[in-house]
Amino acid sequence: CQNQRMHLFAEFDDAANLLAANPDATTISIDEPSDIPKNKHGRLQQPGREEDDELLGTDDSDKTELLAGQKKSAPFWTFEYYQTFFDVDTYQVLDRIKGSVFPVPGKNFVRLYIRSNPDLYGPFWICATLVFAIAVSGNLSNFLIHLGKPTYHYVPEFRKVSIAATTIYAYAWLVPLALWGFLMWRNSKVMNIVSYSFMEIVCVYGYSLFIYIPTAILWIIPQRVVRWVLVVFSLCLSGSVLVMTFWPAVRDDNRRIALATVATIVLLHALLAVGCLAYFFDAPELDFPAPIIPVHNGTTIITKVQ
Amino acid sequence: APPLRADRPGVAQFAELADMSLSGDITVEGEITVPVGAASPDEDFSTLDEPVRETIMRDLKAVGKKFVHVMYPRKSSALLRDWDLWGPLVLCVSLALMLQGGSADSKEDGGPQFAEVFVIIWFGAVVITLNSKLLGGTISFFQSLCVLGYCVLPLTVAMLVCRLVLLAGSGTVSFIVRLLVVLAMFAWSTLASTAFLADSQPPNRKALVVYPIFLFYFVISWMILTFTPQ
Numbered sequence: 088c089q090n091q092r093m094h095l096f097a098e099f100d101d102a103a104n105l106l107a108a109n110p111d112a113t114t115i116s117i118d119e120p121s122d123i124p125k126n127k128h129g130r131l132q133q134p135g136r137e138e139d140d141e142l143l144g145t146d147d148s149d150k151t152e153l154l155a156g157q158k159k160s161a162p163f164w165t166f167e168y169y170q171t172f173f174d175v176d177t178y179q180v181l182d183r184i185k186g187s188v189f190p191v192p193g194k195n196f197v198r199l200y201i202r203s204n205p206d207l208y209g210p211f212w213i214c215a216t217l218v219f220a221i222a223v224s225g226n227l228s229n230f231l232i233h234l235g236k237p238t239y240h241y242v243p244e245f246r247k248v249s250i251a252a253t254t255i256y257a258y259a260w261l262v263p264l265a266l267w268g269f270l271m272w273r274n275s276k277v278m279n280i281v282s283y284s285f286m287e288i289v290c291v292y293g294y295s296l297f298i299y300i301p302t303a304i305l306w307i308i309p310q311r312v313v314r315w316v317l318v319v320f321s322l323c324l325s326g327s328v329l330v331m332t333f334w335p336a337v338r339d340d341n342r343r344i345a346l347a348t349v350a351t352i353v354l355l356h357a358l359l360a361v362g363c364l365a366y367f368f369d370a371p372e373l374d375f376p377a378p379i380i381p382v383h384n385g386t387t388i389i390t391k392v393q
Numbered sequence: 394a395p396p397l398r399a400d401r402p403g404v405a406q407f408a409e410l411a412d413m414s415l416s417g418d419i420t421v422e423g424e425i426t427v428p429v430g431a432a433s434p435d436e437d438f439s440t441l442d443e444p445v446r447e448t449i450m451r452d453l454k455a456v457g458k459k460f461v462h463v464m465y466p467r468k469s470s471a472l473l474r475d476w477d478l479w480g481p482l483v484l485c486v487s488l489a490l491m492l493q494g495g496s497a498d499s500k501e502d503g504g505p506q507f508a509e510v511f512v513i514i515w516f517g518a519v520v521i522t523l524n525s526k527l528l529g530g531t532i533s534f535f536q537s538l539c540v541l542g543y544c545v546l547p548l549t550v551a552m553l554v555c556r557l558v559l560l561a562g563s564g565t566v567s568f569i570v571r572l573l574v575v576l577a578m579f580a581w582s583t584l585a586s587t588a589f590l591a592d593s594q595p596p597n598r599k600a601l602v603v604y605p606i607f608l609f610y611f612v613i614s615w616m617i618l619t620f621t622p623q
Contacts, residue, residue: 169527170527170529172527173524173527175598176601177597177598177600177601178597208527212524212608215605215608216608219608219612219615241619242503242504243503243504243505245503245504245505249509
């Protein structure tokens with residue numbers, strides 16, 4: 088067995104010698120992100136399309152691309168399938184939230200942050216937080232506005248929570264569904280370079296709603312000007328994220344349709360904000376008509392103000 | 394059989410074993426004890442004969458022990474291992490009942506109805522459990538429901554205190570007292586449930602699991618704080 092051991096060592100020696108002779112032979116190294124060449128996909132670059140790559144983020148390190156082909160292979164009736172939509176870490180969620188609030192000009196939110204790993208955690212819990220933020224802030228704001236009035240009796244207004252929930256979840260799911268259907272339909276007519284999956288659109292919309300959470304809390308301030316400034320500001324921020332995400336997807340289409348699509352996206356986003364402001368937050372300075380007071384003998388007294 | 398020698402190389406040992414063949418009977422010596430009489434399978438049957446009071450008291454004691462574990466959160470396995478949903482049910486029902494303002498005029502946008510509180514607590518707990526399981530948590534479904542339900546106990550105590558304070562008056566002082574009590578109990582609930590649940594989560598997703606729990610108890614605290622008797 089002494090001979091056996093010597094034989095084994097000899098083999099190792101041979102291998103070491105071979106490696107010393109050809110240092111580049113079989114080494115596997117992990118590249119730094121800056122080393123990845125710009126056109127690693129080997130696509131034919133058309134002039135004037137460099138911005139596509141930038142928007143698509145192919146110059147970033149796409150470590151997750153290696154895994155992209157292996158994801159979501161479980162059938163949809165298993166628990167593991169849904170687990171693939173929650174495959175995010177804390178820092179990833181925080182990064183995506185940051186990306187939705189601070190739009191980087193020229194960078195596409197989907198390609199930069201989501202990178203074929205759309206998650207449902209962000210959209211779901213951001214919507215839930217937004218529902219309660221709006222309901223609680225609306226309630227607080229109304230309380231502060233009417234404080235001191237003798238006829239005012241505080242009510243928690245719990246009905247409004249379910250209304251807020253319906254509205255916000257409907258917006259977060261139905262609008263992406265409609266947009267996805269529309270993009271698929273246009274894709275069948277015009278060849279688009281960029282196309283998004285349904286989950287990615289839901290993801291973008293969910294994260295774009297995040298800015299409304301601090302906005303809703305700041306809406307407690309009972310000043311009309313402040314509230315409208317906040318609406319415009321948050322609409323600009325999240326609207327720009329949406330526009331920068333979806334403009335590449337419709338750019339190749341008919342000019343008018345592309346503009347109409349983007350305009351509709353922004354309009355619906357604005358409608359949500361304004362609608363929530365109008366419904367959940369009473370106007371600060373107006374007087375209110377006194378409530379209808381039913382008198383016991385059946386006659387009703389209606390006091391009319393304004 | 395030839396003795397196995399330690400100085401032979403390993404391969405040779407196994408080769409020797411493979412060569413061995415056994416024939417004839419092998420005598421084995423030892424002791425086997427089989428529990429007879431008051432063994433555990435028999436215990437289940439004998440609970441049929443015990444007085445009803447004993448059965449109920451056993452469950453009540455288990456629930457009571459869990460209440461104590463929630464109020465003084467330590468790493469106890471009782472809440473996790475022997476989960477039960479009686480405690481959460483009792484807490485949920487009593488909280489929902491206490492949140493009823495007794496308003497005859499239900500057309501006003503008042504506080505949450507009984508069914509709303511019930512649905513919020515149970516649906517909220519289910520959603521949080523699903524969330525933690527989807528994120529890769531190792532806790533079982535009912536264990537998580539059990540912990541979340543039991544950790545509503547500090548908030549139920551806060552509700553009780555609030556109702557008593559409101560009996561005394563509903564001015565600014567009472568509001569400040571109620572605010573402080575609800576805040577303290579909200580923190581207690583969140584910390585207690587986090588202490589029990591956080592260990593079963595993957596380490597880089599703990600915040601993702603704790604945040605919904607925070608939101609859940611925040612909503613319940615809000616309902617308690619804004620309670621106004623009609």
